Amino acid sequence: MLGVSDPTIVTSGMFDRFEDAQDYQEEVAALGNGASTSAPAPAEAEAEVPPQPAPPRPERIQAPFPRPLRTRAVRGRYRGASGNWRLELRVDVDGERPTRRVSGDFFSTSGSTTGYFGSFVVHAPTITTKPAHVLIEGTGSFTWRAAAPKIRLRIPRVPAHQPQRPATLEFRTASDTAGSAYQCTYESRYFRTVSYEEDSVTGTVPFVSYDTASLPQPAGSPARVLTVPKALAEAGIELLTTGAANVIPTSAAGANATWSDSELHAAMVNHFSRFTNAPRWQVWMLVAGAHDGGYRGIMFDYEDAFQRQGAAVFYDAIKGTDAASRRSQLRTYVHELGHAFNLMHSWQKDLAVPPAPLGPNGGLADLSWMNYDWKYQQSPSGPGGASAYWASFPFQFTENELVHLRHGYYRNVIMGANAFSSGAADIDPDLFDDPVQDASGLALELRSPKPAFAFGEPVVVELKLSGTELRDRETHGYLHPNDDLVSVAVQQPSGRTRLFRPLLRHCVDTARTVTLGVGRPALYESAYLGFGRDGFLFETPGTYRIRASYVAGDGSRVLSPVLRLRVRPPATGADEIVGELLLGEEQGQLLALLGSDAATLRGGMTAIDTLVDEHPDHPLAVYGRLAKGINELRDFKELTADKTLRVRPAHGAEAAQLLARVVEDSVADTVGVDNITLNMALRAKARAEAKAGDLGRAVDTTRDMVRMFEGKHLNPLVLDDIRAQAEATWQEIGADDGENGHRSSEA
Numbered sequence: 138m139l140g141v142s143d144p145t146i147v148t149s150g151m152f153d154r155f156e157d158a159q160d161y162q163e164e165v166a167a168l169g170n171g172a173s174t175s176a177p178a179p180a181e182a183e184a185e186v187p188p189q190p191a192p193p194r195p196e197r198i199q200a201p202f203p204r205p206l207r208t209r210a211v212r213g214r215y216r217g218a219s220g221n222w223r224l225e226l227r228v229d230v231d232g233e234r235p236t237r238r239v240s241g242d243f244f245s246t247s248g249s250t251t252g253y254f255g256s257f258v259v260h261a262p263t264i265t266t267k268p269a270h271v272l273i274e275g276t277g278s279f280t281w282r283a284a285a286p287k288i289r290l291r292i293p294r295v296p297a298h299q300p301q302r303p304a305t306l307e308f309r310t311a312s313d314t315a316g317s318a319y320q321c322t323y324e325s326r327y328f329r330t331v332s333y334e335e336d337s338v339t340g341t342v343p344f345v346s347y348d349t350a351s352l353p354q355p356a357g358s359p360a361r362v363l364t365v366p367k368a369l370a371e372a373g374i375e376l377l378t379t380g381a382a383n384v385i386p387t388s389a390a391g392a393n394a395t396w397s398d399s400e401l402h403a404a405m406v407n408h409f410s411r412f413t414n415a416p417r418w419q420v421w422m423l424v425a426g427a428h429d430g431g432y433r434g435i436m437f438d439y440e441d442a443f444q445r446q447g448a449a450v451f452y453d454a455i456k457g458t459d460a461a462s463r464r465s466q467l468r469t470y471v472h473e474l475g476h477a478f479n480l481m482h483s484w485q486k487d488l489a490v491p492p493a494p495l496g497p498n499g500g501l502a503d504l505s506w507m508n509y510d511w512k513y514q515q516s517p518s519g520p521g522g523a524s525a526y527w528a529s530f531p532f533q534f535t536e537n538e539l540v541h542l543r544h545g546y547y548r549n550v551i552m553g554a555n556a557f558s559s560g561a562a563d564i565d566p567d568l569f570d571d572p573v574q575d576a577s578g579l580a581l582e583l584r585s586p587k588p589a590f591a592f593g594e595p596v597v598v599e600l601k602l603s604g605t606e607l608r609d610r611e612t613h614g615y616l617h618p619n620d621d622l623v624s625v626a627v628q629q630p631s632g633r634t635r636l637f638r639p640l641l642r643h644c645v646d647t648a649r650t651v652t653l654g655v656g657r658p659a660l661y662e663s664a665y666l667g668f669g670r671d672g673f674l675f676e677t678p679g680t681y682r683i684r685a686s687y688v689a690g691d692g693s694r695v696l697s698p699v700l701r702l703r704v705r706p707p708a709t710g711a712d713e714i715v716g717e718l719l720l721g722e723e724q725g726q727l728l729a730l731l732g733s734d735a736a737t738l739r740g741g742m743t744a745i746d747t748l749v750d751e752h753p754d755h756p757l758a759v760y761g762r763l764a765k766g767i768n769e770l771r772d773f774k775e776l777t778a779d780k781t782l783r784v785r786p787a788h789g790a791e792a793a794q795l796l797a798r799v800v801e802d803s804v805a806d807t808v809g810v811d812n813i814t815l816n817m818a819l820r821a822k823a824r825a826e827a828k829a830g831d832l833g834r835a836v837d838t839t840r841d842m843v844r845m846f847e848g849k850h851l852n853p854l855v856l857d858d859i860r861a862q863a864e865a866t867w868q869e870i871g872a873d874d875g876e877n878g879h880r881s882s883e884a
């Protein structure tokens with residue numbers, strides 16, 4: 138029982154220091170105001186003790202407190218110590234939206250270092266409010282096997298104008314033997330405090346505030362002016378604005394002012410290079426112009442050292458000074474910060490670790506910052522969409538989200554620690570081998586472009602969403618796992634199932650409605666699943682089983698059949714060398730980002746150069762050329778640690794040459810890259826050729842693209858899409874007025 142490394146166990150001499158606190162409690166009790174009650178304290182920042190019927194007194198005697206005594210709420214953060222143990226204690230039994238819980242994090246000190254030890258939370262304590270103190274008792278849930286898991290917490294109640302006096306926390310064993318005790322001084326009315334730094338690029342206007350009364354809001358929601366820190370403060374979280382709000386000049390960015398995932402990743406790495414790679418309560422927000430994909434926001438959820446420490450919002454997608462725009466800006470900022478605290482989207486809570494219950498209608502009925510307004514769906518056939526959301530949204534997190542923000546175990550909440558969602562939960566292929574009943578009218582299918590992948594070959598699969606009925610069916614068009622509305626689970630040859638987690642998450646909080654039916658029977662997307670936040674998923678030869686789940690507009694979860702695909706062992710020595718060149722950690726990131734200039738990934742780029750230079754004819758060299766070619770085509774924006782924007786201009790000719798070889802090596806089916814990637818590579822090649830000044834060749838490339846896919850005997854509707862993509866590419870490169878362009882459209 139008396140293990141030395143358990144902060145709930147007693148050490149000698151501990152109680153001596155608490156005499157003062159007990160004395161003080163007696164003193165307050167002597168004020169004799171109020172009776173004992175076990176009701177929860179009122180939900181106001183300051184609780185008012187009701188006046189008690191007093192015996193008649195002679196008028197000349199002054200009662201010590203003739204009027205009701207206003208006492209402080211006891212809620213907030215306290216700090217205690219015992220021996221080498223440090224305790225951060227959170228008391229959440231009164232004040233704004235109390236969840237009626239107590240929780241704490243333990244740290245142990247050794248010399249001049251302090252390390253995190255473990256956390257606990259008491260979910261359903263007995264709360265007794267006495268005149269002089271609040272007594273909280275219950276059994277905690279701990280991150281370790283605590284020897285003394287029962288708590289008894291006494292918090293003195295003091296008049297509102299006086300500072301909060303220390304609280305006394307005692308641990309007891311299951312058989313009621315005294316464990317250790319902590320005297321905890323009051324620190325803050327907030328449960329957690331996070332440093333917040335916001336930088337913006339020129340031309341963007343960071344969000345300031347929104348008055349919730351500007352537009353109709355639900356009757357129960359008080360009108361107030363919300364800033365981003367105020368919205369978090371209402372949840373009990375303090376955002377301390379720190380650091381200068383840098384404004385980053387973009388003049389150097391030239392015409393291409395949109396940001397790619399690769400550039401954002403490089404910006405984040407540079408920003409955090411100033412910090413140690415340790416969990417800390419800090420978050421960085423970049424207000425950028427626009428994302429290549431047109432998104433409103435993303436959370437950086439990258440390598441282990443940088444998880445959940447930063448987010449970006451894209452001004453061009455959310456700008457506007459009217460009330461509706463400012464309201465949606467507020468939502469986007471708070472939403473992205475919610476991700477930084479490890480809050481999942483409303484329909485994904487069951488994928489969290491530990492899984493949290495989904496709200497009503499599969500979570501889509503959550504009135505939360507973490508739902509999308511367009512995804513809101515009160516019930517499968519009830520009101521839904523943005524107008525229904527805003528008519529009912531009270532500008533707050535749900536109760537379950539408050540419990541996570543305030544009492545989630547330290548490593549599950551603090552930035553830079555535990556990963557954002559890691560369970561595979563309901564899409565474990567084993568659990569769903571039997572067909573599930575599905576009346577959604579939609580079908581999801583995973584397809585592999587080739588029967589087997591070579592050792593080290595990037596695994597790309599195609600996702601196909603189709604209508605199963607003749608009548609038209611409306612749904613959203615987000616099929617890529619990076620967009621968070623599709624989850625993919627992979628069962629590895631070892632039998633272990635893992636969820637594919639993308640490196641960066643796009644928040645697709647604008648509706649993209651598609652109608653599946655006669656006019657458009659299916660949607661297609663290709664996704665690189667080889668490397669995600671957890672590293673490589675397909676590095677061992679063997680058979681893999683993959684299953685995907687799509688959250689449809691009405692809340693239906695459409696599951697795909699299980700796709701089996703094989704990774705072959707290397708057949709030759711060269712296969713093994715080439716495979717290893719692609720299986721490095723940095724190379725995996727580069728394949729996901731399609732190349733990068735980031736200094737931290739330079740080793741990976743060197744390996745990719747080696748692959749292309751020393752094994753130019755190996756079938757897997759195509760992937761190296763693709764990553765290099767796409768990166769060469771970028772005017773690569775780099776936000777340096779001192780907040781200046783450097784731009785390395787695109788190398789059109791080099792990009793065109795690399796991409797030409799990608800195309801050449803992929804023309805035959807089952808060789809090279811898959812059709813959707815090939816289509817992307819062809820359009821990139823045309824842009825590269827235009828950038829290199831050869832407009833004629835660029836137009837030829839798009840014409841070749843149309844002809845090549847016509848030769849593949851695709852669905853006529855898919856071919857129409859490809860012709861439209863060719864048109865769009867001509868417009869983008871300025872060839873739309875040319876004769877060539879129009880002739881090509883008929884080719």
Ligand SMILES: [Zn+2]
Pocket residue numbers: 472473476482643644645
């Ligand atoms: Zn999101």
